[in-house]
Amino acid sequence: MVAHLIRRQGEPRILHVLRITGLVILGAAGAVFFAFLFGYFVMFLWNWLMPAIFGITTITFWQAVAIIILARLIFGGFKHGHDFHNHKYSQWKKSKCKPHPFTKWQYYDTFWKEEGEQAFIEYVKNREAKQE
Secondary structure: HHHHHHHOOOOOOHHHHHHHHHHHHHHHHHHHHHHHHHHHHHHHHHHHHHHHHOOOOOOOOHHHHHHHHHHHHHOOOOOOOHHHHHHHHHHHHHHHOOOOOOOOHHHHHHHHHHHHHHHHHHHHHHHHHHHH
């Protein structure tokens, strides 16, 4: 889509500016249209379900919009969740605290069969003795 915004070869500057302005206006109008459509959709669902299920009164369009805004504030805020998670992951990835690779897993099963359970029982006894 960005390729269409680049000035076409031989296109006068005024036509380029008009085309970009038209796209911005069209995008804003589309966003307003979908906002109104979503508000009416929430109002329709509320007025269809809530009075029948809970005996609550019906709401107007602006009350539906207020419910959408309130729900967004309570449950989502106005942040973008993906940026936060990617930022935390990149910090963890860059940190010096990296997991130590355990290369001796082949001995784990035999250790647990031979000594693990008894060693665990001794450990629990020692911990309980320290707490008393």
